[in-house]
Amino acid sequence: MAEVGQFEPVIVGFFCNWCTAAAADLAGTSRMQYPPNIRPIRVMCSGSVDPVYVLRALLGGADGVIIGGCPPGDCHYVSGNYKARRRMAILKTILATVGLEEERVWVRWISAAEGARFSRTMNELTQAIKKLGPNPMKKDWSI
């Protein structure tokens, strides 16, 4: 249990059906733990994640967002993750250029076999976002 008063970030994860969501399952069935801060959303492909989903989460008050897809070369739909990579690169550049915190957005390629890596990555992400502190957009009623 989290200590009372400690900042517990809300992190939205968009996980591709074929790799990262399967890795989450593997982590679960292998009884590996990962923090409850992650709110996983299964998508069919990381290439189907429009930047507006990520922005909606961030502006809606999520403290972090992670996009999880198949490792490069292994996309179930051949090239969805490559396209996701470009989209997310642009998204991060835009956020950085207008001075919003691009480091709240993570992209990771985690295959269906990597349950342990999934669990480890979610722990690292949660720690990193805790260090960053709450997303300032969370409380802003005027955005």
Add this chain to the structure above:
Amino acid sequence: MSSSAILPVGDGGILEAVRVFLGSLWQKKLIDVLLVPLELPSGGNVVPAIVSDPSKLKMANPLAPIMPLNSARQVSAITRASPSAERLGVVLRPCEMRALIELVKLKQVSLENLLLIGIDCLGTYSAGDYGRFAQEVKSPASDFLRKFQEGKEDPLLRKACQICEYPVPMNADLVIGLLGTDLNNSILLKAGTVAGERIIGELGLKKSDAENREAAITKMVSEKAERRERLFAQVRKDVRGLEKLMATLATCVNCHNCKTACPLCYCQECFFDSSVFQFEAEKYLGWAQRRGALRMPTDTLLFHLTRLNHMVISCVGCGLCTEACPNNIPVADIFRLVGDKVQKDFEYVPGKSLEEELPLTTFREEELPNIGT
């Protein structure tokens, strides 16, 4: 080596020379119709119009410093459903031509049967400024050109034009060249494609070596680029960070005019105008509950950031988003600053090449090592 020819400037001035050239395209049966800016009978504005009767060319005025809308959008309106059956000439400014090329790549324009005629752009005014200017002077086009010839900085130029580093059309079949010419005697007609070469041949014009053109272009581009860097430094100072960004967007009323004016926002129905953004009362009240208040209408920042994500890679910097804003938000400044970075990252110049794929529709296997591990 593309050939250049001379369009002689007579007593009627440059505008007349351009009109004569456009008329000759009909005489030689090189086009059937022409999309070209026409002076409105009421005066005060110059609007794109499809001309089928060459006698209407006496109102044609592609030199007046006004671009009420980006005509690439109009070419899309004409050719999107089916290509033009007649030979359609289109007279476009450089930013309109670049937007057109982007729209071709987005499958919103068919180039079939099109003759692309570009014209060197010396900049344009806001619609209001132009209206006043046109009332004050006898001939807005020649007075504007005179100001340009005197070489003084024109404070009426829109900010987007002051920093535009693309005064010369790319990918045109023919370019009406003003830069590097002695505007009192002649202007240039330059071929950009094989079709353009053929037309210059058929018109039987005197050849020119256009010797001063490159130097004039280089000078203009470097001046504009310098101004652009100054503007970028200012925008960075004014806009960066949540607080400043929201201060910049303070007067946004979610009218989405910037999206409507954008030549590249091509979706039939914008996501932001869709039913996705029609929420139930409990949603609004829930959000208000969570933050203590809720700005209405909602999703101001989400709209602008999303539009940046969707369009900035293709942004040609025409600046019409800023023009369309009822509350003078410098939308185009933000798009130019962000676009500069994103486009450089992908070594992409919007409208430069029909062959270069849109960065968001393609990929390389080995790239962007910092995104995803």
